Amino acid sequence: MKFDDVLCPFCGCLCDDITVTAEGGRVTGVDNTCLLGTSKFLGDNRLKNPIMRTDDGWKDVTYDEAIASTLDALLEADRPLLYGWSGTHGEAQCIGVHMAELLGAVIDNTSSVCHGPSILAIQEVGHPGCTLGQVKNRADVIIYWGCNPTEAHPRHMSRYTTYADGYFLDNAFRDRTVIVVDVRRTETAELADVFVEIKPGGDYAVLSALRAMVRGRDEMIPDSIAGVSKEQLRHIVEICKNAKFCAVFFGVGLTMTRGKYKNVRNAIELVDELSRHTKATITPMRGHFNVYGSNEVNTWMSGYPYAIDFCRGIAFYNPGETTAVDILARKECDAALIVASDPAAHLPSKCIRHLANIPVVQIDPYPNMTTAFCNLQIPVAVSGIDAEGTAYRMDGVPIRLRKVLETEYPTDTMLLGRIYEAMMEVRGR
Amino acid sequence: MMRVLLEVKPRKKPLLPIEAECITPASFLEERDLTVWKGNRELMLSNVFNVSVTGEVDSVDGVEVVLRGETSRIKRVGEYMEGGRIIIEDDIGMHCGNFMSGGRIEVHGNAAAWLGREMRGGEIICHGDAGDYCASGYRGEKRGMRGGRVEVCGNAGDFAGEHLSGGSLIIHGDAGDFPGVEMRGGEIMIFGDCTRACGNMTGGRCHVFGTVHEMLPTFRNMGEVVHEDTGQVLTAFRGDVANRGKGNLFVGNYQYME
């Protein structure tokens, strides 16, 4: 069977033009995907059934047993952590927030180790952004700062920027100027008209200088900043000020270096400053296909995009205190539910050591690093392959994930729904 | 004079934080049950502390609360405190003295992050080191600490005095990255070193008597001045020019990145 216009559940590009062929309960072919999407659709390494850790290995358990065991672990805890959420659909994320509220848990998503700092920056200065189609149709200057779309968002340049057809551009590729700013010459940098190589940790200083230069304070800027010559900075300022539409994209190059959200804030304020001269927008290159959805869901349900502590009943928010890395590293939780992410592959080892010492339940279709650190893993359908639901693209556009396979696996919504209902029975309304 | 001694009892899960915003001098003036939270469980204050009260007073200014034992995971002590004294004999957890408007808190050990967040008045003295965001503000809020005085005898972490808009912050040791970032008023004194002082400041005064590493390029050098109290020669800067800033930054030594 052939399905057109399927969504790719991999990265924040959320491409929705994929053709998928499925035969005999498996995906047998895909078209239009990048390598990342292809591997996800064709991957076939699912966990077959729930597994539970025993004293000397692993045993298979039923879904009923798994749910009962999950309840025990979470209801007994004084400070459970519910972490992950970016690899599932919005409907499941909603149940997660209700669950956190009922349990008095901390709920955090993977944006705390991805674009969490961007959110902190936005909370200080706001976010002049747009949907990706605005960029595609109008932007004549594209800046990629601290990101590497060729490896992390492979179709970004062909769908939305450099190579995309645009209504107001005669020849998109020729008419656009692409500037890449990074600490190394990535493959993306090879495709740029201008490559700015910056010393690691120097982004903040360079962004401050650019802001001052856009404001006409050129004279006080030293000849070189963090390895970038003033001449090159001047050139960039000229390109941006003369642009009709300047679109900045930034990645975790800004959020993961020292200074974190201050780097992002400085980039946003540069765009604010440019907005006084021309049209300028800025967009974070969100990683997982629905990490932004998790922020959206958390926000309308609880008021905050991530790192929400419901221990006292009300929602309390303070990244740095209520974020997963901090809680795990300080050993401040006594049980964890991991949904649709793999912290053991992506968090510092001190966090993982704590996971090894507390009850951990993981809900995920695939065996992963966290499998080795959980007491129980419950496999589910894969969102976007055998489960439907809502996902939010990196620019906030919500699209419905399609389903191309029938499945015996429960979806995240079904499984979490059952767990939540069972919790309500115990805790009461 | 009333003296309240709170001694931490041994705990089964000693690393789980306790939220104890009820620990303020005023709380002990009234006859009421005080509770604290351990994660999602509400506990009587006496479940966590041995509480002994001696003496009687009718004003909060005569109350002294002493915390003894392993208090490094006790959060929010002295929140909204308006008068009296709190003495912490060892380390204290996060958010000590949040929103404090009067009285005095003395920490003999180290203080965790957010010491004196959004402080309005009164005084905090930390004899050890302070964590990140000492005397800072809340996420998304334009103004951080607005009044009062925080003195740290050791080092302070990153983002000290972020969004400072009034009052004074004194750090005798080193400050980390971005002290005084976004500050718009008030005063910071750092006797040791730091990096990237006062990024994006719009107002207020900051003195760094040691060295500012990775000095930001968007501060205008106004020449040398002699500091009145210490006689030290400092370089005066004005900025942050990235943001029409009118803040004053005085530094002993400075190095740009590279």
Added chain:
Amino acid sequence: MSELLVKNAYVIDPVNGINGEVMDIAIRDQWIVEEVGSGAMVIDAKGQLTLPGGIDSHTHICGTKVNFGRYMSPEDMRAGRMPRRGSMHATSGYSVPTTYGNTYRYSTMGYTTLLEGAMAPLEARHTHEEFTHTPLQDTMANTLFDGNWAIMEAVRDGDMRRVAAITAWTLSAVKGFAIKLTNPGGTEAWGWGEDVTCIHDQIPHFEVTPAEIITAMITANEMLNLPHSVHLHCNNLGKPGNYTCTLDTFDLARDLNKNRQTLYATHVQFHSYGGSSWKDICSKSEEITRSLNSKPHIVFDMGQVLFGRTTTMTADGPMEFNLYRLHHNKWSNHDVELETGAGIIPVLYRRSNLVNSIMWAIGLELALLTDDPWQCCLSTDSPNGAPFVRYPEIIAMLMSRRYREEEMSSVHPGTEHRVPLPAIDRELDWEEIAIMTRAAQAKALGLIDIGKGHLAPGAEADIAIYPIQIRDVDPSVDYMKVKEAFATTAYTIKRGRVVARQGDCVVDGINSTIWVDPQVPPEYDISNDPEFVKKFDRYYTVRMRNYPVQDVYLERQVCLRPEVSL
């Protein structure tokens, strides 16, 4: 089957001409009926003021920009936090509460139906997701057409049938309720960092003017026979001297529909400024209401401003940028490809500020100087002028000159020379308040036929019982009692069930979303039009197949299917 009898209700039901009668209201399932059996559950209203459930015809509660208002404002979120309690979920936020915060607070104020003021079609799914989590009110969404490329091209070509066909397809695809124009043309110009100043400016690249868009959409609206009229946020919002633009815009509307208005002008307060700069800004409410009084085919809402902290949010991106340049606080902007835009900034309206004080006065003047209360809906354009929880304050001020004078004495002293408010004696009565908070909305939105905004048998059993005996209260003196009574109902009944009681919400609820699906003949189905499809595929970043909002997003729905005349 469930039955409920509300006894001894002191009813004001303007749609049915009832103005203060003590009566019983019989309810079976979700409907009001002639009578119920003796086994019905009984609520004794004890002579308290009983009105149809409140309807807000312009508020911002759900969708992309509302959520971005929350996302960017943790400082606002911590202002309104409540824990999970009974059947109520935890809530956060003051000016932009969480969806549960909105639904509980509106419900305890007696509101049962809400119109989200602006939904970008491309992001409609988001609005519907949030509607699902706004369970205690029926919901509907104004759908933005202000910068729609296909429509601008059809307007340029003078092809009204095509305009109507595109509108019909879009409304139906995104499950929208009505046509919204926000600064028509201005949001497209903002795609280049520009704006239009008024209705006769050319829109860059599209060779049409705002006036042409407005006129065409009014025409299309009538061709499609939509329940509501065009819902217009005029050009040039918030600028001194903009009242002339507003008057010119009003002149575009002709009386085309005998059942309702042909134009709904929203938050008119923000469009009623005289003067040439912030230095000499003044109220032009008299000129504006003079025009409105002579044009019964225009209905408007106030857009009242109240002093305090709030968040402004609108599809009017360029306006928000200007506001940002005045306030220097944080600024968010979100342009939506081929369609519209959005901007958000936090603001603080101060009594000590002359401009803010004038804005405050103008809102009240508009309501007091409009002769016919059916033309004026009470609103703050929540949260733009103030969060909706402050409606009771507005009601009390409209009912009491004394209250207004008291407030006037604490605003900027320069205000009185620039506004007519001090000279206005009018005090609205209970019936006028009932009209301006539910009946006028029901009529303007075209919802009376589906049982909204009145209490006759056949109506949907949405009822608000306020804890006040109005025969014992003189609102002109006891305005604090009025304010208190409208803040919290004794009972809010939604779809025949008690959903809120003295400030507590007592059920989970499921909202109904009301949307329109104009019955367009196949030859006008634009989704079969090769030119439309080609441009869609080429310039949108979402495939056409993935654009329409699926049924699954509307757990409960009321679909209106107007017969069109194309």
Added chain:
Amino acid sequence: MRFILNTGRTIVQGCHVEDKYSETYAGEVSTCRMNLLDMLELGVEEGEYVSVTCGSGSVVLKVVAAGEAIPCGSVFVPYGPYINHIMPEDTHSTGMPDFKSVVVVITPTTEPRKTLQDLIEDLGGRMYEIR
């Protein structure tokens, strides 16, 4: 020698996030990419091993020559369990640890690179054998 370490995504790492027990994944996320000049100075060849040390420990990685793409003084390692074995957990109270621009010390080594199973067991986990 002191280096600035950056971690990040690569295509191969990305293609195997749902296949983490594969040889390819482990191979990819246990590489350390360096400038040729730095390799010369350090005295290592492509395919040899280095020990990368920072505040919270050491890990052995395989050297990959990155030509000019990586400037002297910096190294790049794909995200994953190998490098996270040594990444510091301090987030500066922002929630985000330093995954980029971290100072590390790199020395050539003849010690073997750990298997995933070793890494897991070091941290107190237990390998699940996929059937």
